[in-house]
Amino acid sequence: MHSDPAPLTARHTGPLKGRVRVPGDKSISHRALILAALAVGETRIAGLLEGEDVLNTAKAVRALGARVERTGVGAWRLHGVGVAGFAEPAGPLDFGNSGTGCRLMLGAVAGCPIAATFDGDASLRKRPMRRVLEPLERIGAHTLTSSDGRLPLTLAGAREPIPIVFEPPVASAQLKSAVLLAGLAAPGETIVIEAEATRDHTERMLTHFGADVRVTPHGAHGRRISLVGQPELVPQPVVVPADPSSAAFPLVAAAITPGSDVILEGVMLNPLRAGLIETLADMGAVIERLASRNEGGEDVADLRVRAGALRGVEVPAARAPSMIDEYPILAVAASFAEGTTVMRGLKELRVKESDRLTGAADMLRANGVQVDIEGDDLIVQGSGRAAGGGLVVTHMDHRLAMSALVMGLASEKPVKIDDGSFIATSFPDFVELMHRLGADIA
Ligand code: S3P
Numbered sequence: 484m485h486s487d488p489a490p491l492t493a494r495h496t497g498p499l500k501g502r503v504r505v506p507g508d509k510s511i512s513h514r515a516l517i518l519a520a521l522a523v524g525e526t527r528i529a530g531l532l533e534g535e536d537v538l539n540t541a542k543a544v545r546a547l548g549a550r551v552e553r554t555g556v557g558a559w560r561l562h563g564v565g566v567a568g569f570a571e572p573a574g575p576l577d578f579g580n581s582g583t584g585c586r587l588m589l590g591a592v593a594g595c596p597i598a599a600t601f602d603g604d605a606s607l608r609k610r611p612m613r614r615v616l617e618p619l620e621r622i623g624a625h626t627l628t629s630s631d632g633r634l635p636l637t638l639a640g641a642r643e644p645i646p647i648v649f650e651p652p653v654a655s656a657q658l659k660s661a662v663l664l665a666g667l668a669a670p671g672e673t674i675v676i677e678a679e680a681t682r683d684h685t686e687r688m689l690t691h692f693g694a695d696v697r698v699t700p701h702g703a704h705g706r707r708i709s710l711v712g713q714p715e716l717v718p719q720p721v722v723v724p725a726d727p728s729s730a731a732f733p734l735v736a737a738a739i740t741p742g743s744d745v746i747l748e749g750v751m752l753n754p755l756r757a758g759l760i761e762t763l764a765d766m767g768a769v770i771e772r773l774a775s776r777n778e779g780g781e782d783v784a785d786l787r788v789r790a791g792a793l794r795g796v797e798v799p800a801a802r803a804p805s806m807i808d809e810y811p812i813l814a815v816a817a818s819f820a821e822g823t824t825v826m827r828g829l830k831e832l833r834v835k836e837s838d839r840l841t842g843a844a845d846m847l848r849a850n851g852v853q854v855d856i857e858g859d860d861l862i863v864q865g866s867g868r869a870a871g872g873g874l875v876v877t878h879m880d881h882r883l884a885m886s887a888l889v890m891g892l893a894s895e896k897p898v899k900i901d902d903g904s905f906i907a908t909s910f911p912d913f914v915e916l917m918h919r920l921g922a923d924i925a
Contacts, residue, residue, distance in 0.1 A: 497742065499740050505910070506534065521568070521664075528561070534907060534908050535908045542576075547599070569640075570597065576599055582610050589616070589619060590661030593641060613632030644666075644712075645669055660685040667689075670713055673710045678705045683753070683755055688721070697709045723779065726910075727757065735812045738791070746788075750783060760786075763813075768793060814854070815886050819893055836881065839880065871891060879902075885913055888917075
């Protein structure tokens, strides 16, 4: 399904101008498909992200017995099989590049009395799965894996799932969500206690579908989430808001390209996803929230961003969960700021679609920006400009690819990337949308 390598070059032309809507949120899109597949009856989804990652989740739930139909652009209709109702798939489930699809579905399958083989591309095959398998085994699932905790692996779901109390060792919404999805099949209460609150789309959507989910504060930054198992999930319409992690690219592009004035429509502003906007505001970026409203249970607004001077800031480790996917593009913004930006506590970046800590530093270095990694911190010496002229190696990572192209739009010399094909995993019309704003990417 994935296409051949596609080198791309971005160069500075004029200011970016216009009004665009980025595609639907990736996290919510995966969850909408999975909960629709576990509900009894017909769920309609509007605004689904039709990127490769989400399409792989759609294929997986179809292979597990849900009826899945596409009825229009972003419009999908599913007939679910009920909690614990997945049927054994005929072949391996291929999640391509998607850690989220894979880990959430490991959880969903762990509560069903079936076996399924999980696989993915070369990037996903390197990523850690043991962190998810460990609690799923406590719930009663069994794993068969050839190389310790990596794909491909076969999971035999629990015949009699046990509700557990789980304290994730890392701040990860994927891990939390996998346990909650497995807990759906267990009798009694499944409890997840997170020291750092992570994106709460699973909790919100479970509630939307009628499950009994209670969320209470825990410690300074954490939450305790309890889910009453074996609910009947009742189909609900789902409207997917625009993805703030995709909006991040045109947002930063406009903030650093002189003279730009861009409106991004309907961007989801869930507080557990809004760390980049908070950080850009600290840096002095001119971002206005227009027409704030609630759509599909999430706060959304149109964001107007205008280019302006940025200054370096310190980004605390506690903010990482709310902007975990945004560090590569923040590193680009930091290059164009005056002064030092210190981003702390980025250990998890090493196990994303690529080692994004190293990848982001290499991207900046290749384009004449001074950058250091100290432990788990990324330190960028901004000078208000970047020379550009570099070739960025993207390591099968969509976010490194888009970040490097945004860098090229404001650099003195063009920036090239070795492969833009992975952009299709999360933002298939990225290049076209940037063209509409006046960007030169070819
Ligand atoms: C996601 C959670 C994050 C994020 C990923 C999407 C999700 O991963 O990096 O792109 O939808 O739950 P972790 O929770 O593992 O940090």
